[in-house]
Amino acid sequence: MNIGASLSILLVLSTVHAFQYNQLAQYVDEHQEEYVEALRDWVAVESDSSNVLRRPELHRMMEMVAQKLQQMGGAVESVDVGDQELPDRQTLALPKVVTARFGSDPNKHTLCVYGHVDVQPAKLEDGWATEPFNLTEINGNLYGRGASDNKAPVLAWMHAVEKDNGVLPVDQALPVNVKFIIEGMEETGSNGLEAMILAQKDTFFSDVDYIVVSDCGWLSRRPAITYGTRGNCYFLAEVHGPKQDLHSGVYGGTVIEPMIDLIGILDTLISPSGKILIPGIQEAVAPLSDDEWRMYQDIEFDVDDYKNKIGVSRLMYSNKVDLLAHKWRYPTVSIHGIEGAFSDPGTKTVIPSKVCAKFSIRQVPNMDPTVVEKKVSDHLHSVFSKRQSPNTLKVSMVIGAKPWLADIHHPLFEAGKAAIKRVFSVDPDFIREGGTIPISRTFQDVTGKSIIMLPIGGFDDGLHSQNEKMSRYNYIEGTKLFIAFLNELSQITEAAV
Template identity: 55%
Template sequence: MELMLAVFSLLFLFATQASPPLDQVLKYIDDHQDDYVQHLKEWVAIQSESGSPAKRDDVIQMIQIVGERIKSLGGSVELADLGNEELPNGRIIPLPPVVLGELGKDPNKITVCIYGHVDVQPARIEDGWATDPYVLTEKDGNLYGRGASDDKGPVLAWLHAIEAFQALKQELPVNLKFIFEAMEESGSKGLNELLSEKNETFFSSVDYIVISDSGWLSEKPVLTYGTRGLCYFFVEVKCAKQDLHSGLYGGTVHEAMTDLIGLLDSLVNSSGHILIPGINVDVAPLTEEERLLYKAIEFNPEDFKNTIGTTELLHESKEDVLLHRWRFPSLSIHGIEGAFSGPGAKTVIPAKVTGKFSIRLVPDMDPEKLNNQVTTYLNRVFAERRSPNKMQVTLKSGSRAWIARFTDKQYVAGRRATNKVFGVDAEMIREGGTIPIARTLQHTTQKSVMLLPIGGAGDAIHSQNEKISRGNYINGTKLFAAYIAEISQL
């Protein structure tokens, strides 16, 4: 019996030593997943709401914790100062610094730069959360908490992947750099200027940039190679110097709200077709090769329809739904400021109302040109109404779409890593939303950028009950480790 146990122990030892280094790392990650969940619980507990001035100390604390974590891995860290922010009331508060980290300077290795953010959207249990948003709660295999998926979970997963290599005394096969910010949910104030300033120094040795601030489309893992841009417009109409009583003035004045409703109605028809002339002229033509990419994607329009609780979509086929979700421009009307919106009845004619709408841009649309098209069109429509009221169109913000070359080596590495960890091929997708940092990093550094997400399709980011599944969190950590190994071999 003792001899059999001795033989078994030797065989087990041999098998452990003979297993490939990456397999050892993946096993280590599996064995330590409870530790990783505990670390996420600690991070979620910090209410790093970048849009809440009262939480600014928490935001700064969060970024400092990230910096210390990189130092504990043996990395060097610069907390890059972004200066101050002036609030609408004139108060000045500090912007949280940006972590610029570095781990490894071997000239014979490639260098991968990882971007992430550790600030979050506001969350309160009274908003409709089933659990305290700042107490990570595990239920039915999911980890609920603000920031669990966007983006604290993915940031931690990268750091855990690195730690796994080190715990097994395996040399990291690549050099790593880090950009972790804490103002992404509030427009990344000051970041663009910092990136430009650091382009010839911090980024000079970078070969590839990876972002994990996005999610999957279905139950299958994805690689994301494009996002839409965004132009957000205000259209203001003013009819009087103060609000008016409809019993005294109704029927005698040109009402601002009537004009505004007419303007908003002129933007898009009931089929979702944008009515602004020339808007599609600059849209990059869709090739048959590209259309085939959409055909291969796993997506069920019926499930999509049922998930959002609507009875009918604007388009029927899978390909058309995805193309209009990611590949073609869309226009959405978001709200009217200045109008009565409370419960009950109020017979007021508002003196001034502001309509808010946005247009999602695709390659090769230009925000400045689109602004001119929108302004010219709305001025024409307003003139045709022959209203004496005052109308003004303002572009509040504008950003271009982002598109990557998915034939780049790091996309090959991403596909190999996905297959290694999940046993399936990654789907190549775009995002309908806007992730400005992807285009900014690609445009500023001229480096290859890839989105490598681990968040699930139903993670409810920015919403109540945000979550990440334990499976995605742990397997996502493995995916990052596998990517590091794969990209080093290309």
């Protein structure tokens, strides 16, 4: 320990019960090289959950997480969540879910931090400018796979908890009790997690008051709090015709082709201008309120930046409010592809006998997946029957994930707002996420607790892409934000909740 660090701890100790943000912030600044080194160690582990060959690395990653939490003084448990089924009937052990507890003072609120330490695949050849598993700092950005999604945020939460670790044990020094639940399968569907949450509903989660998820990013350079995600209804529409694939020369013209039927019904889902044509879908959507409209107006969002990033000459909507609304709070239909048809390079002359379209409809309040399922099925069967085809149509909904929407006036969000104001001296943007983060909905449905999504990732971190990065600024200021947030949380009175 160097003298500077010792001084910092003395400062921290003297302020344990009277929150003095500036001293804590200074402590974080002084330890930032250690924090970057910790991130470097984690990024070096190729914890790709989608690649079964990397499973040993993923197990090692979970052990590192458990070890770190133990060193911090937590009560740590590595929970076995069973096996993953592989296509060839083999099974593979899932990475353990690591839980930890810091403090169990009944007079303090209890926050549960969720995060994941598995990553998307990455190879230098994909177009990375640096080795993806060797954290590399360039102009204040820390490049590496998983840096922003979600290793740095998980570490920032750990730093926020351990920063008090001087003379008083960390669990006594913390203004709230903190629990961690860290998984290693988020990128491939959080296998085993929902069952584990359900099983620990009345044990691990029984004393949890709030859950925080920091697995997303800001919308711009302005800090943000995420209060909603869209859900998703994912459909398969399968048209089945001849009993086997046919040669298009030999049979073309004599059979009614399943692929042509399928194209015909898919073309009735959405108009070129983005209007959903399935009766009863658009009608269920909660209208945009004036408050919401005004909030969207104030959000920092550059439409041209967004357009350029995607690389298109025109978006579906040209003004900010329409664009944000259709990104976050209106449903849309995406057609992902067709299974069973010819999809390889080359020129095969086949009439596919069985083709299965995959499309999904993003869900927003007040849509109900059960109702959506029926409307879509009724609509497709209706347009299909008009074709008078001898082929058969089967429609099934294989995912029915509800949207999540929180009340931004809840004290939890007020706490987040106050913490951001303290660290960044600005009010946050309250934003939503167009994608589905099922874990937030699962936490809400299973535990009944209040959830907040408090991102520290930048808007341009390149999650799932080449050259993913976390800026040193966001990592370090994010750690301060979490410290400030813990303090704000401790101020919430029971009555307010």
